[in-house]
Structure formats: C-alpha cells, structure tokens
Amino acid sequence: MCMSLMGDKAVMGSADHGLKELDTRSGTVTRNLYTKRYGHTEWVTSVSHCRDGRILSGGMDSKLCLWNSSGVVCSDLVGHLGSISRVRTHARDDLAISAGYDRTLRAWNLQTKKEAGCCTGHDAPITDFIWADDVVASGDRGGTVRVWDACRAAHISALRGHKGHITAMLALTPQSCNSLDADAGSGGPVSLIATGAQDGNIRIWDLRQKLNTFTLGAHPGGAVNEVQTLLRLIRCTGGVMIGRDNHSLL
Missing domain, CATH: 2.130.10.10 (YVTN repeat-like/Quinoprotein amine dehydrogenase)
Incomplete structure (x- = not known):
C-alpha cells in the first residue's frame, strides 16, 4: 500500500489497481480512483499530491496516472519500461519525478503532461x-x-x-x-x-x-x-x- 497526505485529504493506492481518497476528519471515502476506462491495470505502487489538488500515481503497469482534482478522470503519462517504484511532485512548481525498474529517473511537466527529462x-x-x-x-x-x-x-x-x-x-x-x-x-x-x-x-x-x-x-x-x-x-x-x-x- 502507498499513501499521500494533503491537508485533510489522504489518498491510498493498493494491489487492487485502484486508489481511494479519504476525508481524514470523518474517515469517509470521497472518491474511488479507478474505472474501466481510467486508471491502472496493475498494483498501484506510489502516489503523491500535486500542489493544485491533482493526484499523481504510479503502478506496476509502468505508467503514471495524473488524476483531476475532482471526478474520476486521469491522463496517462507514458515513458517508463518497467514498474514504477516512486513518484514525487514538486512543492511549488508543476513538476514531478518518477523512478522505475527500468533503471531510469524521469521528470514530467504536469502542465503539458509530457516527459521533460530522463536520467540514466x-x-x-x-x-x-x-x-x-x-x-x-x-x-x-x-x-x-x-x-x-x-x-x-x-x-x-x-x-x-x-x-x-x-x-x-x-x-x-x-x-x-x-x-x-x-x-x-x-x-x-x-x-x-x-x-x-x-x-x-x-x-x-x-x-x-x-x-x-x-x-x-x-x-x-x-x-x-x-x-x-x-x-x-x-x-x-x-x-x-x-x-x-x-x-x-x-
């Protein structure tokens, strides 16, 4: 299981391929981030909140999912050739970095939703x-x-x-x-x-x-x-x- 906290919201990803957003004050689930059309097809291995409320998750399916701040819609960020081990978002800028079992670190522009660099x-x-x-x-x-x-x-x-x-x-x-x-x-x-x-x-x-x-x-x-x-x-x-x-x- 992986988890990210932002204010009174928590997001948890797990082996069922989905993520759940919870209100930490009430303990209630506010969103299930998985549908037949959107989301991961394998275990969710890492998740991080973006500064604007969006959510970035990575999975064993080798892709990143950038979830809208509301609703259950995401954009796929594709580039890794192996399972994602960790994702982190920048505290001030629309940037993220992911690491994977393909032995690479990849930087992402979260506005354009494109890869911005790769470290090998x-x-x-x-x-x-x-x-x-x-x-x-x-x-x-x-x-x-x-x-x-x-x-x-x-x-x-x-x-x-x-x-x-x-x-x-x-x-x-x-x-x-x-x-x-x-x-x-x-x-x-x-x-x-x-x-x-x-x-x-x-x-x-x-x-x-x-x-x-x-x-x-x-x-x-x-x-x-x-x-x-x-x-x-x-x-x-x-x-x-x-x-x-x-x-x-x-």
Whole structure:
C-alpha cells in the first residue's frame, strides 16, 4: 500500500489497481480512483499530491496516472519500461519525478503532461529517491546511491557502501528536521542524506565530500524500512528514527 497526505485529504493506492481518497476528519471515502476506462491495470505502487489538488500515481503497469482534482478522470503519462517504484511532485512548481525498474529517473511537466527529462546510469532497478531543492538522490537494488543535478538532469556522483538494495532514504535539510510537511523540491540546499538498506545499516552521506560520514548497524539481519527525523524532540541535532521489518524502532 502507498499513501499521500494533503491537508485533510489522504489518498491510498493498493494491489487492487485502484486508489481511494479519504476525508481524514470523518474517515469517509470521497472518491474511488479507478474505472474501466481510467486508471491502472496493475498494483498501484506510489502516489503523491500535486500542489493544485491533482493526484499523481504510479503502478506496476509502468505508467503514471495524473488524476483531476475532482471526478474520476486521469491522463496517462507514458515513458517508463518497467514498474514504477516512486513518484514525487514538486512543492511549488508543476513538476514531478518518477523512478522505475527500468533503471531510469524521469521528470514530467504536469502542465503539458509530457516527459521533460530522463536520467540514466543505474545498473539495477531504482527502489527509491529523494528530491530536495535542485538535488535528487536515487537508490537501487544493487545498494548504490546516485546523486543528480535536477536542473540539468546530470549525474554528479555514485555512493557505494550498502550490501543489499536501498529500502529507505531521507534528505537531512533544516525543513525535514523541523516540519512534518517537507515536500519534494523544498527545504533548501541539501548536503547530508540518510539511507537505509536490506543489510540493516543506516548510512549518513556528505554530498559535498561524496563520503559516507557515519554508519549505524541498526538492525543486523533485518532490512531498514523507514528513516525519519525525530521531529520536535531533537530538532536538527542529527537524530533519526529507524523502523525495521520485525516491527521494532531504534
């Protein structure tokens, strides 16, 4: 299951090929985003709200669906040649980025509904990515993290150290440490990122030096499923919360 929150609205996508929009105040379903004519034909793997209320979803059918802010109509954004692993929309502009098992990152203009750029270079399917200011960092099933200049769609560096595929990523920006709403493309310049992987390790990377500055053997024998800052408690002191596949937190 995947989910996106915006104000008092939540959208959830699942294995039944559809998405449900809910009012978080009442808990009622306000829209079912799936019809015989519109929507995905395979599992929905990722979803993100656009700044104007539209919804962007990606699925195992290798396409993106850009849903209108009302009704049950979408436009198909086609370009990937494999399952979509993650989609993120920009906090301020009509832009989105998607990652897929075809080993590419693709940028999309949500006004024209056309592909605006493509980044290639991964040797394994991309499992996740983060987007902060003009930097994108993507992780793959081989354990490699690649850093990109989002404005030029240019490769900057490759960060290696994990054994096993990347399962969690976090940009350590002032906004991500202080806000519950650190949207893609926002938060100011990013110089540090945190990554978690199937090897059970958390790694902190300095993007300026292109180095792994800290490694935490958080969950030996278990994959790291999520990495988040401990908001309000430790603010920007560098603390992180880590979840693993045996339901524990560190």
